[in-house]
Amino acid sequence: MSSKKIAQFLKKFLKLWKQKGALIIFLLITIYLTFFWLSPYILKYFQINYNQKFIFYSVSEPLVSLLKFSLVLTFILLFPFLWYFLISFFNFLYSFKKSHFWLFYILGIFLFYLGIVFCYKVTLPFGIKFLISFKTEKIEPAISLGHFVNFFSFFVLAFGLIFELPLFICFLSMGKIINPLKLGSYRKEIFFMIVIIAALVTPTPDAFNMSLLAIPLYILFELGLFLSKLIQKSEAISKVSILLWRIPRKSLRKISSFIWRHST
Template identity: 30%
Template sequence: MTDVSRDSDPRPEEEQQQAPLLDHLIELRSRLIRALLAVLVVFLCLYPFSNTLYTFVAEPLMALLPAGSQMIATEVTSPFLAPLKLTLIVAFFIAVPYVLYQVWAFVAPGLYSSEKRLALPLLASSVILFYAGAAFAYYVVFPLMFAFFTGTAPAGVQVMTDINAYLSFVLKLFIAFGIAFEIPIATFLLILTGAVTVKDLAAKRGYVVIGCFVIGMLLTPPDVLSQTLLAIPMWILFEAGLLAGRLVKRQRGGRGTAPDEGEEQNPS
C-alpha cells in the first residue's frame, strides 16, 4: 500500500527522514532549557539564604569543635564562593524531581505501557533513596565521624578547618552515600532483566559483603568507622533489593512466567 502522506510531501526522501530527528533534537533542547530554568529559579530563591545553608551543613562539625576553635577561610574569595557553590548544588538536588520529569517526558513516548508502569516507580524510588542516603550521611555519619576526627587531634593542635576543604569533603560523602543507597534499585533491575537470578545473588552474598567494605574503603575517609557506616547500610540495602526481586519474580511466576534459572520448579 502506498504511503499517501509521503508521496504528497514535495521534499526529498532524505529530508523527510531527517525531519523526525530534528523534531527530537528540538524537543530535547526544550526539555533541557526547562530543567535548567527550574534549577535557576530554585537557586535564585535560595541565594539570600546561602550563608544559612552553609551554617546548616557545617553544624555537625561546628558543634564538635573544641572551645575557641572555628572554621576559617584561607582564600580571599572563599567566604563568597563556598556558600554560593553549596547553594547551587542544593538547588539542583531540590529540582531533581522536575529535571527527571523532563527526562521522563522525553523518553516515555518511546516506551511500552508495561515499561512505563515499571519505570515511573523506579524513578521515584531512586530519587527518594538518594535523598535518604544524603540524610543518613548528615544525621548519622557526620556526628560520629567528626567526633572521632576532632577527638584524635594531637595535644597542642587546634582544629580549624577551611570552609572550602570542608565543603568538598562533605559533598563527596553526600554523593557517595546517595549513590550507595541506590543499591536496591540496581539489584532489583539485575534480577528483573534476567542478568542474574535471585539464587545466584544469594549464593554470592559473601562476595557482596566484602565488596561493600571495599567500596566503603574507597569512597570514605581512611578510618574504620566511616567505612563501616557506609558498608553496613549497603549490605542491608542489597538484601532489600534481593527481597524485592524475589517477590516480583514470585508474582510473575504466579501469572505463568517461567521461574528463575537454577530454581526448583514445582511438579505439575
Template identity: 35%
Template sequence: MTASKGHRLARLILDLRTPMLYLGILLVAATAAFTVISPQTLRFLQAHLNQELAYFTVTDPFLAHVRLGLGLAIFTTVPLFSWWFWKAMAGPFNLTRPTRVWFVLFSCLLFYGGTIFCFMVTLPLGVNFLLGYQSEQLQAVIAVGKFVTFVTVFVLAFGFIAMLPIFMVFGAKSRLLTRKSFERNRGYAVLIITIIAALITPTPDMVNLSFMAVPMYLLYESGIMIIKLLKIE
C-alpha cells in the same frame, strides 16, 4: 554485548538526551538561586556539626557558597531526574506506568532517607571521630571549601548509594540479572563496594571508608531480600 542490549542502550541514550539537557539548565539556574541563601545554610551546617571555619584565599568563601548551592540544587532536583530517568527506561525495558511510578517513588524515598540518615547519624560520627585526635598541641583549622566539599559529597553520595536496592530490583525484573547471580557474586560485590567507597569518600582513612562501605553492603543484602520477597527469579 548482544544486538538487543545494544539497541536498548542506544534507545536509552536518545531518550535521555533532551531531559539531561533540560536538567543541566535547571541545575545551573537552581545553583544560582541556592547560592543566594547558602550563607544561612552554611551557618546551619556549622551549628549542626559544631565547627568553626576559616579560609585561606580570597575566592574560598565565594566558591564554597557556589558548591553548597550546587549541592542543594542536586538535592532538590532528584525527584525530577528520577522521573525522567525511569520514563526513559520504560521504553527499552518495557516498564509499565504503575511500575515506573513505584520506581520513582522508592528511588526518592531511598535517596532522601539515605541523605537524612547520613546527615543525622553517619556524618556527625565521622566528623567527631576524625577530629578526636586534636590536642593542646594540635588544633584543627578547617577550610570552608574543604568543609563544604566533604559534607556535600558525603551526604549526596550516601543518598545515591541508598538507591542501590531499587536498581537491583530493576535488574532482576528486567532479566538483566537474577537473584541467584546477586547471591553468587557477593565476593565481587564486596570488592566493588570497597573500591566505590574509596573513590567517593573525601578522606582516605579506613574509618570514613567503612562509614560508606558497610551501609552499601547492607543495602546490597537488603536488595537481595526484597527481590526474594517480590518473588522475582
C-alpha cells in the same frame, strides 16, 4: 537494550527540550541563585551544629565554595525530576508495568533522601568528631570552608546514590545482565566487597563507622535481590496467565468452528 530504543528515547527528549528547554533553564537558574543566597545561612548553621569556625586560605575560596555548595543543594532538590527522567529511560527500554514504574520512582526518591539523612545525622557527626579529636593543646582545628564543602558534598551525594543499590540491582536483573538467583549465591564475596566500599567511603577508619554503612548496604543488597525475584515471579505468573487464557480461547474457537461446520 537496543541502540534503536535509545535513539528513539533521545529523539523524544530532544523534542521535549525544544518545547520546554527555555523554561527548564529559567527554573534551574532561579533555584540555583536562591540556594546561592541561602548558602551562607546554611553554612552558618553547620558551624553552630559542629561547633567549628570556617576559615579560608584564598580570596576566591568563599565564592567558589558557595558556587559548589549551591550546585549540590540544587541537585538534591531536583533529584525527583532527574530520577523521573532516568526511570522513564529504563521504562522505555524494559517496558515496566505501571505499578512497577511508580514503585521504582517513589522508592528511588525515598532511598536517596534516606541516604542523605543517614549520612547527615549519623555518619558525618561521628566522622567530624573523630577527625577533630586528634587536636592537642598546641594544635587547634581550623576547618577550611572549601574543604568542608567538598567533604560534605562528596559524602552526602555518595550516600544518597549508594542507597539506590536495590533499584539498580532490579534494573540489571530486568535487563538480563545479572541473575538474582546466581547473585544470591555469592553473598560472602559481596559482603566482603561491601566492607571494602564502606572502608573507602566512610570518613573514619574505625570499625564502628564502617559498620554504620556496611550493615545498611548489605540490607539494601538483600532488598534488591528480594525485589528482583519478586518481579521475575510476577512476570512469570503474568506469562502463565496469558498462556492459560489463550489455550481455552483457541479450544473454544475450534469447538465453535466444529459445531458450525456440522450444523450446516
